[in-house]
Amino acid sequence: MKTIMIVDDATTVRCYHKAIVANATRHIEEAENGIEALEKATGKDIDLFMVDVNMPKMDGYRLCQAIRASDELNAVPIIMISTESETKDANKAFSVGANFYLNKPVDANELSTLVSLMLGEVSYE
Amino acid sequence: MSDLLHVFIGESRENLESASLLLEKLHSDGYSQDAIDNVFRDLHTIKGSSDLFDIKPLTSLAHAAEDLLDSLRDGSTPLNESLCDLLLEALDQISNWFDELESGSENVEKWQPISTELAGRIRACIHADTDDADGGESEQAAQQSEASSSVSAAPTSFLALGSQTQLQCIEAALECEQPLWQVNYTPDFDCFFRGEDPLTVATNTPELIAIQVTPSKDALNDVFQCHLGIVVHSSADDTAIANHFAYYEGQYQRESIALGQLVSAFWAASEEYLVAAEQGELWQAYLDGDMQHSARLAEMVGMGEDVTPEEAAMCRIFQLICQSDTLTALLESVTHPADNDSVDVSADTPLQQNQANETPEDTGVNQARNEILSQQLIILQSMNNNADSPVFPSVKRIVTGLLGQSHTQGASTPNQLANAIEQLLNATTPVETEDAPDELVTPVVEESTAAPETTETVSETAESAPKQERQAPKTLKVNQEKIDYLMDLIGELTVAKNSLPYLAKQAEDIQEGRKLSKQIKAHFSIVNRLTEELQSAVLQIRMVPVSHVFQRYPRLVRELARKLNKKIDLVMQGEDTEFDKNLIESLSEPLIHLLRNSIDHGIEAPSDRGVAGKSETGTIVLSAMPQDDNVVIEIRDDGKGIDAEKIKMLAYQKGIIQEHQLDTLTEEESLQLIFAAGFSTSEQVSDLSGRGVGMDAVRTMVAQAGGTIEMQSKVGEGTQFKLILPQTMSVNRIMMFEVNHQMFGIGLDSVVETVKVSQRDIEMIRNNPVLMLREKIIPLHCLRTLLQLPVSDNESDEVCVLVVNNGQGDFGLIIDKFHEGIDVIQKPLEGVMAGFNHFSGTALLGDGRVLLIINLQELLSCR
Numbered sequence: 001m002k003t004i005m006i007v008d009d010a011t012t013v014r015c016y017h018k019a020i021v022a023n024a025t026r027h028i029e030e031a032e033n034g035i036e037a038l039e040k041a042t043g044k045d046i047d048l049f050m051v052d053v054n055m056p057k058m059d060g061y062r063l064c065q066a067i068r069a070s071d072e073l074n075a076v077p078i079i080m081i082s083t084e085s086e087t088k089d090a091n092k093a094f095s096v097g098a099n100f101y102l103n104k105p106v107d108a109n110e111l112s113t114l115v116s117l118m119l120g121e122v123s124y125e
Numbered sequence: 126m127s128d129l130l131h132v133f134i135g136e137s138r139e140n141l142e143s144a145s146l147l148l149e150k151l152h153s154d155g156y157s158q159d160a161i162d163n164v165f166r167d168l169h170t171i172k173g174s175s176d177l178f179d180i181k182p183l184t185s186l187a188h189a190a191e192d193l194l195d196s197l198r199d200g201s202t203p204l205n206e207s208l209c210d211l212l213l214e215a216l217d218q219i220s221n222w223f224d225e226l227e228s229g230s231e232n233v234e235k236w237q238p239i240s241t242e243l244a245g246r247i248r249a250c251i252h253a254d255t256d257d258a259d260g261g262e263s264e265q266a267a268q269q270s271e272a273s274s275s276v277s278a279a280p281t282s283f284l285a286l287g288s289q290t291q292l293q294c295i296e297a298a299l300e301c302e303q304p305l306w307q308v309n310y311t312p313d314f315d316c317f318f319r320g321e322d323p324l325t326v327a328t329n330t331p332e333l334i335a336i337q338v339t340p341s342k343d344a345l346n347d348v349f350q351c352h353l354g355i356v357v358h359s360s361a362d363d364t365a366i367a368n369h370f371a372y373y374e375g376q377y378q379r380e381s382i383a384l385g386q387l388v389s390a391f392w393a394a395s396e397e398y399l400v401a402a403e404q405g406e407l408w409q410a411y412l413d414g415d416m417q418h419s420a421r422l423a424e425m426v427g428m429g430e431d432v433t434p435e436e437a438a439m440c441r442i443f444q445l446i447c448q449s450d451t452l453t454a455l456l457e458s459v460t461h462p463a464d465n466d467s468v469d470v471s472a473d474t475p476l477q478q479n480q481a482n483e484t485p486e487d488t489g490v491n492q493a494r495n496e497i498l499s500q501q502l503i504i505l506q507s508m509n510n511n512a513d514s515p516v517f518p519s520v521k522r523i524v525t526g527l528l529g530q531s532h533t534q535g536a537s538t539p540n541q542l543a544n545a546i547e548q549l550l551n552a553t554t555p556v557e558t559e560d561a562p563d564e565l566v567t568p569v570v571e572e573s574t575a576a577p578e579t580t581e582t583v584s585e586t587a588e589s590a591p592k593q594e595r596q597a598p599k600t601l602k603v604n605q606e607k608i609d610y611l612m613d614l615i616g617e618l619t620v621a622k623n624s625l626p627y628l629a630k631q632a633e634d635i636q637e638g639r640k641l642s643k644q645i646k647a648h649f650s651i652v653n654r655l656t657e658e659l660q661s662a663v664l665q666i667r668m669v670p671v672s673h674v675f676q677r678y679p680r681l682v683r684e685l686a687r688k689l690n691k692k693i694d695l696v697m698q699g700e701d702t703e704f705d706k707n708l709i710e711s712l713s714e715p716l717i718h719l720l721r722n723s724i725d726h727g728i729e730a731p732s733d734r735g736v737a738g739k740s741e742t743g744t745i746v747l748s749a750m751p752q753d754d755n756v757v758i759e760i761r762d763d764g765k766g767i768d769a770e771k772i773k774m775l776a777y778q779k780g781i782i783q784e785h786q787l788d789t790l791t792e793e794e795s796l797q798l799i800f801a802a803g804f805s806t807s808e809q810v811s812d813l814s815g816r817g818v819g820m821d822a823v824r825t826m827v828a829q830a831g832g833t834i835e836m837q838s839k840v841g842e843g844t845q846f847k848l849i850l851p852q853t854m855s856v857n858r859i860m861m862f863e864v865n866h867q868m869f870g871i872g873l874d875s876v877v878e879t880v881k882v883s884q885r886d887i888e889m890i891r892n893n894p895v896l897m898l899r900e901k902i903i904p905l906h907c908l909r910t911l912l913q914l915p916v917s918d919n920e921s922d923e924v925c926v927l928v929v930n931n932g933q934g935d936f937g938l939i940i941d942k943f944h945e946g947i948d949v950i951q952k953p954l955e956g957v958m959a960g961f962n963h964f965s966g967t968a969l970l971g972d973g974r975v976l977l978i979i980n981l982q983e984l985l986s987c988r
Contacts, residue, residue, distance in 0.1 A: 010136060
């Protein structure tokens with residue numbers, strides 16, 4: 001069972017993303033901001049983070065840094081999903097440790113392929 | 126409607142509520158960074174989520190509002206009252222759209238004009254201020270950069286103008302290379318009475334270019350009112366326009382139309398003509414880049430004999446464009462937007478910039494980027510098996526952004542893209558690889574330790590309180606229908622439970638049944654207790670604090686007060702009193718009505734208040750407090766009060782009371798006349814507080830919610846309305862009694878006491894029977910007579926009197942026999958019974974009989 005953590009302060013967006021990636025072999029955790037995500041992630045075997053950028057309390061960039069700085073989570077892949085579509089935003093996301101950067105609204109097909117790739121469910125070769 | 130849309134609307138409504146609360150706060154308390162941040166985030170969430178549903182008008186409006194907030198946040202636009210109002214207006218609009226969406230409306234296209242208009246006004250606020258700040262030079266630079274990216278189309282209101290006017294505007298603006306101002310001036314209906322002359326105002330606009338006056342549809346209804354829409358175009362600068370219209374604040378909106386927009390509008394109107402002019406020679410000269418020649422040609426063509434005035438104007442404008450480098454560049458970008466885009470991207474490519482001046486600080490980012498690229502590469506390579514499928518757009522965007530356009534141009538399959546990455550990675554394997562990871566880690570540690578502190582500051586600030594409430598961890602959102610269903614079930618359970626005592630009674634009658642009866646009764650008490658607990662638990666779920674409704678009022682009061690030029694403080698008390706959600710919502714309307722009445726008719730104008738020796742600012746107190754099983758809501762103002770004599774006279778003039786009643790009605794009774802249908806105290810009907818259906822409607826609505834309304838007023842001191850409402854609406858405690866062997870019920874909360882007196886104790890005063898009870902006179906009414914039931918001949922000496930209170934005093938009802946109290950679900954009268962006002966409803970008894978419940982108010986009024 002793989003666990004995906006969806007972090008976004010908008011319930012609608014969480015529902016949407018969840019609807020795209022959820023299936024019987026995946027467990028979905030949700031959090032509304034960075035702090036909550038870190039709290040919920042400790043002690044759990046998270047396989048993938050899907051992180052929004054603009055959130056209250058702790059935004060996506062800081063969450064990424066915190067994940068990369070943590071002993072427990074630093075190897076977990078992160079997909080950043082943001083409304084900002086400029087290159088500098090993508091660069092910033094990568095510089096704080098994101099593995100992939102998508103623009104909102106995400107294409108359902110794209111997200112689902114990406115997630116299965118990142119979870120290693122589809123082999124690279 | 127899809128589930129996701131439901132979630133979206135629910136969530137966004139919370140966001141809207143929180144944002145408008147914060148805006149209110151900003152309005153009253155001034156600038157606060159936290160509040161602006163939170164409003165920004167609320168709108169950002171709405172915008173981001175609305176993207177999912179393809180509701181373009183909503184997204185673009187939310188986007189505009191978000192941009193304005195962003196510029197408020199970084200301080201480039203100063204906060205002021207009108208901005209708050211504008212944002213609130215946008216929030217209201219969005220909320221209205223949600224209403225429409227919820228009611229199943231699918232046609233979102235028709236919202237576009239409203240959205241464009243509002244978003245334009247919001248954006249104008251951002252632009253207006255940046256224009257002020259920048260000098261002329263940077264303004265031009267900004268316009269040029271605007272031109273080089275993509276030229277946005279001119280506002281639709283401008284394009285709707287006649288082509289003659291359009292060209293005239295464009296020509297004038299291009300001549301001085303100044304952006305054009307479009308002022309939509311809609312004079313107030315009553316502006317003539319203030320001595321305003323809209324037409325003179327419009328014609329005296331500085332640097333006036335064009336003016337267009339459109340009478341609105343109902344212009345002929347009233348010649349004393351102004352029904353004009355005036356659109357003025359001017360090339361004057363921002364401050365000159367603002368100064369000119371300074372006295373007409375609120376009656377006009379202005380919109381800046383940038384040069385780029387003008388050029389694009391010009392091109393749209395004249396492309397056909399220009400390309401064909403002089404057998405294409407003119408256009409060819411332009412394409413050849415010979416600007417002087419094309420300018421001369423244009424002049425010549427324009428002077429020709431058989432050109433229309435419009436065509437002449439086109440030529441003149443074209444000439445202007447050719448003579449100015451800036452304008453030529455703008456036209457270039459309009460005619461070849463695609464070329465410009467690509468030039469732009471390549472100029473912006475971060476990689477090239479990075480390579481140009483790569484400093485050690487960049488290597489961390491570079492290192493990370495290379496890692497990402499390697500990962501993307503693997504992902505891309507995995508798609509090898511279907512190499513012909515197009516690359517996901519965002520993957521391409523990112524890789525392009527990282528690599529630079531030149532590397533990925535033409536790469537449309539994963540394979541090609543992957544090759545591009547591979548090449549690049551091989552070429553730029555960084556030398557400083559060993560150092561890089563450290564640099565990546567250091568800032569990370571700092572940031573993560575800093576993070577918890579920030580959360581503390583957030584939670585300490587008062588502004589974020591509503592946000593916090595919402596994020597309270599242990600709340601569960603449940604569809605209200607489910608709770609209502611639960612409520613219905615409990616209602617039925619209550620009725621079913623009531624049948625147990627009947628069973629017990631029947632058991633008593635059969636032989637050996639006493640023991641059984643005792644057991645049933647014991648069980649009943651358990652079931653009874655459980656049902657009561659269950660009921661109150663479910664009722665608790667539906668309870669929400671009255672602040673839910675109250676929080677809308679400060680804004681209402683403020684807006685109305687401003688409209689009427691009155692100064693009013695709204696004091697709210699007991700906002701956390703809890704109340705059934707359904708009831709609270711049904712209350713919202715009548716409360717608005719009462720508040721409007723207080724503001725419009727109650728509170729005097731500041732000058733009048735001064736004369737009366739009161740402070741200039743009027744106060745309206747809105748309070749809620751629990752009282753037994755009821756909630757009492759009070760609206761109290763310190764205005765001029767209501768004159769009972771005046772009410773009486775008006776009521777007589779309107780035929781609500783008869784002449785003889787003029788003398789007999791007490792002051793108290795006269796005041797109650799305002800609740801009569803078709804009564805308005807204001808001599809002149811104002812647009813604020815209805816047309817005299819007001820108080821009647823309020824009373825009906827309150828009565829529908831099962832409550833009563835009381836009113837007290839003193840001339841010169843103020844008016845007080847008191848709404849007494851049951852805390853919950855579904856289960857009522859009823860007292861049963863018997864008249865002519867028929868069972869009736871009456872709300873237990875109106876029963877004061879039950880007494881049995883001797884026939885001799887009843888005395889007559891002025892032919893009316895009264896009862897002296899503990900030295901108090903209680904008027905008596907025979908329920909049998911009131912209900913027009915046949916008089917029974919059973920003349921016993923003992924009389925049962927039910928003492929009740931109808932809110933105006935105690936009365937005694939003579940009945941035959943008292944029965945017990947019972948919990949029932951009251952159902953309204955339907956069908957042929959609906960006309961009987963003296964019954965408020967029916968209830969089903971445990972043994973299957975139907976109980977009629979008396980409506981005390983109506984009963985006493987029809988005596």
